[in-house]
Amino acid sequence: xxxxxxxxxxxxxxxxxxxxxxxxxxxxxxxxxxxxxxxxxxxxxxxxxxxxxxxxxxxxxxxxxxxxxxxxxxxxxxxxxxxxxxxxxxxxxxxxxxxxxxxxxxxxxxxxxxxxxxxxxxxxxxxxxxxxxxxxxxxxxxxxxxxxxxxxxxxxxxxxxxxxx
Amino acid sequence: xxxxxxxxxxxxxxxxxxxxxxxxxxxxxxxxxxxxxxxxxxxxxxxxxxxxxxxxxxxxxxxxxxxxxxxxxxxxxxxxxxxxxxxxxxxxxxxxxxxxxxxxxxxxxxxxxxxxxxxxxxxxxxxxxxxxxxxxxxxxxxxxxxxxxxxxxxxxxxxxxxxxx
DNA sequence: TCTGAAATAAGGTTCCC
DNA sequence: GGGAACCTTATTTCAGA
Numbered sequence: 001x002x003x004x005x006x007x008x009x010x011x012x013x014x015x016x017x018x019x020x021x022x023x024x025x026x027x028x029x030x031x032x033x034x035x036x037x038x039x040x041x042x043x044x045x046x047x048x049x050x051x052x053x054x055x056x057x058x059x060x061x062x063x064x065x066x067x068x069x070x071x072x073x074x075x076x077x078x079x080x081x082x083x084x085x086x087x088x089x090x091x092x093x094x095x096x097x098x099x100x101x102x103x104x105x106x107x108x109x110x111x112x113x114x115x116x117x118x119x120x121x122x123x124x125x126x127x128x129x130x131x132x133x134x135x136x137x138x139x140x141x142x143x144x145x146x147x148x149x150x151x152x153x154x155x156x157x158x159x160x161x162x163x164x165x
Numbered sequence: 166x167x168x169x170x171x172x173x174x175x176x177x178x179x180x181x182x183x184x185x186x187x188x189x190x191x192x193x194x195x196x197x198x199x200x201x202x203x204x205x206x207x208x209x210x211x212x213x214x215x216x217x218x219x220x221x222x223x224x225x226x227x228x229x230x231x232x233x234x235x236x237x238x239x240x241x242x243x244x245x246x247x248x249x250x251x252x253x254x255x256x257x258x259x260x261x262x263x264x265x266x267x268x269x270x271x272x273x274x275x276x277x278x279x280x281x282x283x284x285x286x287x288x289x290x291x292x293x294x295x296x297x298x299x300x301x302x303x304x305x306x307x308x309x310x311x312x313x314x315x316x317x318x319x320x321x322x323x324x325x326x327x328x329x330x
Numbered sequence: 331t332c333t334g335a336a337a338t339a340a341g342g343t344t345c346c347c
Numbered sequence: 348g349g350g351a352a353c354c355t356t357a358t359t360t361c362a363g364a
Binding site: 005013016017018019020021048049050051052053054055056057058059060062063064065068070072087090094095096097098099100101102103104106108109113114115119138139140141142143144145146147148149150151152153154155156157 | 170178181182183184185186213214215216217218219220221222223224225227228229230233235237252255259260261262263264265266267268269271273274278279280284303304305306307308309310311312313314315316317318319320321322
Binding site: 198199200201202205 | 332333334335
């Protein structure tokens with residue numbers, strides 16, 4: 001069976017990546033299919049891993065976690081051991097909601113979520129800077145979010161696209 | 166009625182923010198409730214806006230969108246007009262999956278998703294740098310994602326927390 | 331007023347064409 | 348791909364604590 005995503009798949013994905021609570025019948029109607037083939041397409045997209053999971057999006061503000069920061073991290077010595085040692089901390093740090101190694105001046109880019117500036121400062125001093133692994137942290141406090149989406153830009157995909165594993 | 170989130174609410178939220186496909190019966194069992202009160206709690210959390218929506222998470226790699234960048238943007242002149250002009254472009258730029266104004270050297274931090282480096286370069290030249298609004302772009306290419314979650318760190322909330330609107 | 335059990339309605343899943 | 352039966356789950360209602 002082909003691993004291709006056709007335009008109908010893309011339209012289905014585009015609907016459900018914005019709203020996972022749509023019923024199969026609703027999705028089917030919007031894309032012009034009947035429920036059965038629509039369900040089979042969704043099932044297939046799950047099976048091949050294009051659909052990873054369904055999640056519930058919460059409002060951080062309403063939970064008192066309105067303070068967010070992009071922190072650029074530089075390690076004192078970015079050796080393999082130090083990278084591993086740093087990354088091993090992530091499980092202990094719920095504040096860090098995303099972490100990636102990046103090119104450029106900094107070794108890591110983190111997205112950090114805390115209650116307020118004070119809690120962020122605590123996290124910085126007691127956790128991030130506690131070991132001598134980290135040589136510098138550049139904090140970019142989010143003043144205002146203009147756009148935040150969990151959705152992937154499917155517009156860039158439609159037409160057709162092979163998927164790779 | 167109180168706007169408080171008690172520990173049971175937090176446990177429910179923690180379950181469903183990781184997996185929105187859990188049935189109410191399963192959630193109820195895991196938190197030690199029967200389905201009805203569990204369902205009512207979820208309903209209430211939706212009503213007060215703590216639960217924003219359910220979404221489907223797709224795999225960008227499998228859709229051929231494996232190239233991601235954190236781009237720090239500086240405007241030539243960060244006037245109110247220019248900020249608005251810049252932000253007005255976001256709807257036209259599916260590549261930009263998140264955008265926020267931040268403190269520090271740069272005016273905006275963007276997360277950009279494209280097919281590959283070439284497509285990113287096109288976007289940079291033809292879109293981001295096409296107008297004279299933007300004076301500089303610092304591209305931090307994501308080499309490896311260590312942690313990426315849509316979940317909010319509820320560990321920082323439990324205990325109890327008032328929600329604000 | 332809140333919990334849990336049972337009834338009902340809605341949707342997911344399968345089978346057959 | 349579509350239609351219909353079937354089975355699971357969401358949702359509501361109601362009785363009891």
